[in-house]
Amino acid sequence: MRRSLTAGLALATGTILLLDLLILNPSLELVAGGVVELLILLAAAAAVGGAATLAAHHLPDLARDGPDRWGAVMLLGGMGLILVAGLRPGSNGSSDPAVNWLVSALLVPIASSLFALVFLFLLGAIRRGLSIGTREATITVVAASVMVALLLPVGGAPGAALATAAAWMRDVPLAAVFRGLLIGIAILVSVSAARILLGVGSTDD
């Protein structure tokens, strides 16, 4: 029963959105618009649920001693700060100047500096990966070394030759692998969707 209800809902919404894409009809557009609005509301509810779960998970850490306590203080304090700035009386919500300042002066620089560490972590991972001595790690690092050498910002004729070789690497072997992956994923998703809609091989009831 549960499976047929889920499959029926998925089939109905999928058909409505597909028909709206193919046929110009105001009534169909209205129904499809309603479905999209519902999807947006569901996504918003999922986001709020996720944030509430995160807060509930870290709330008990406040009462415990240890390093997790300070992590929980930072997390819940940050969440509280943004919520107060966005929900206080007279606030413009997510466009409020206080929220904008918190985001641009604190959140973006902190998160960006964490991403800047990826360069160092990647070099550390390369050293550790090669010290284990697997063939896959060696092939990956050799290929990465070739690409890094081709990307060196050298001027003149040598630079032009490197740039041409880098463009060929990107446009031919890399693009072939990437598109192959995309096509494979698309086929898998289509097959999975068809199986769900037709109720083939499902074990959820």
Add this chain to the structure above:
Amino acid sequence: MSENPRSDRRAPANAALRQAAPVLALLVLLALASLVPSDLAGAALRIASADRTRAGGMDAAFARLPERALVLVAFDADLGTYAETRPVVRAAIADLRARGARLAIVSFTAEGRALAVAELLRLRRLGAGSDEIADLGFAGAAEAGLIGAISGIVPRAAEGSIAEAIRSRGADLDAFALVLVVSGGDLSVRSWVEQVLPRVPDLPIVAIAPTFLEPELAPYLRTGQLHALLATVPEGLAYVDGVPAADRSRAATVGAMPMLLGLLVALGVMAQSLLAPLMRRSRPDRWRRIG
């Protein structure tokens, strides 16, 4: 019991400092390299691509805009790759402003919204008024939000001459003469081509994207679904070089010297790590001594 407690206390700190020394040295070297003026490197170092085909495509798309055109900037960059596209995005916005376009900025991802807010505040500090740039805010739910925005993109609370101009043209995506998609990993311009173009086929779309999206997006440029695409650092900087209004200060663009230094360090570490097992096999006694 130890004879010298003070040296015992210092030992872990010294060990930690020794471990961190290469990283600190790299940071100092990168900082020093970024201070070297680009003129000093001369023709020996060059990041910008000599091939201006794609940069020319972006120029041509902007040149086709009518006077006081409404341009939507869909700002969905992500924090991990925005450092790569930032100089190009800033140059494109400066270029559009210099051409008299009226910009409306919207985001469909949370990271995109955070970065858009930072850019909006920067533009306001530079003197951009509400008659030049409008903030259309955050439309969540990624692709569902994108489809929802096709028929209504202006929030009820949005005010100002640009918001009114969009409302007077139907408040949907048809109101815009061009969409500039600042693409990231979470929501790429592929979603625009797949979800928006079938519904609004006459909407011209141009995009700025990080390098890793290039193989995914290049076919859309060849088929004409994208009017222009800048998806690598050399292409982007070739475009920046041709924008008179772009900020070319040291802090605003990518320096050739720090880029060269970073790549050489990466190459050195990779070569050393690849050769280490071979060296260990050929000279086991020396490696044992070194430890």
